[in-house]
Amino acid sequence: MAHLKTSSYALYFSFLLILLSHEAKGATFEIRNNCPYTVWAAASPGGGRRLDRGQTWVLNVAAGTKMARIWGRTNCNFDGSGRGHCQTGDCGGVLQCTGWGQPPNTLAEYALNQFNNLDFWDISVIDGFNIPMEFAPTRTGPGKCHPISCTANIIGECPNQLRTPGGCNNPCTVFKTPQYCCTNGPCGPTDLSRFFKQRCPNAYSYPQDDPTSTFTCPGGTNYRVVFCPLGAAQDLPIEEMYEIKEVGQEE
Structure with a gap:
């Protein structure tokens, strides 16, 4: 009888694990470069990939992943072994990132299958800004499950004290x-x-800017991250895109 009882428990827990594995689904991220220049996409977890204009990188991420991020690097130069340097978003001088990027970098952040089987995700400029970005679920859902973006001409309008080559720094990096x-x-x-x-x-915009900046979708949702989405400031001609103005300066 004891043997039968033990077997019953084993079958029960096996069934429970199978059920949970079906309920907790990972996500697919479609990362696309619409910029008129090359972006070296980076992901933690995920590594890195060179994306010329119009190219896409599809990334599959496991259920339960948290403290994850996707960003773009600019003006990179890597050798055949994948070592080099990027002007913005550099991650330890390697093409295949294993850590986070160096500011300034516009971030898509996410955590999958968290409380109540929800995905939590956001765009962050806490580490500054280097590339306009859209972050969106591939299907809309209830509540705060809809596309978000950061596409303003932040580089062109960056305050003097935050300006840096290729981007606009965050104040923490500058003033500490x-x-x-x-x-x-x-x-x-x-x-x-x-x-x-x-x-x-x-x-x-700062570390405790949660109420208007955190978004959720049901677990199992897939997402897309687009660098320079339609209408972004980087769609402007290059000479206009990098024109520097004082904040509040009249045209």
Whole structure:
């Protein structure tokens, strides 16, 4: 009888594991470069891939993945072994990223199959901005399951103190103070974080900018990340795209 009882428990737990494996689904991310220049896409987890204009990288991510991100690197030069350097978004001088990128870099962040089997995802400019981005579910769902983007001309309008070659830095990287890095408990927006928020209202502009910046979709949703989506500032001619203006300067 004890043997039969043990066997019954084993069958039950095997069935439960199978059921859970079917319920917790991973996600496919379609990463596309619409920019008029090459982007070296990066993903953690996932590695990296060179994307010329119009090219796509399909990334399959396991259920339960969290603290994950996708970003683009610009002005990169890699040798045959995959070692080199990027002007923005560099991840330790390698093509195949195993860690996170160096600011400034526009981020698509996500965690799959979290509370109540929901995916949590966002666009963040907490690490600054280098490429316009759209982050979207391939199908809309209830609540905050809809496309978001950050496509303003942030590089062209970047405040003087945040300017850097190829991008617009975040204030924490530049000043390294608790006020901008939110390292001493609760913190709020600053004038510099508002610069980003006014231009990209759906994006994280400082570390505790949660209420308007976190989005959810049912677990098992697939997503797309587009660099320079239609209508982004980088669709402008190159000489106009990098024209630097003071914040609030009249045309």
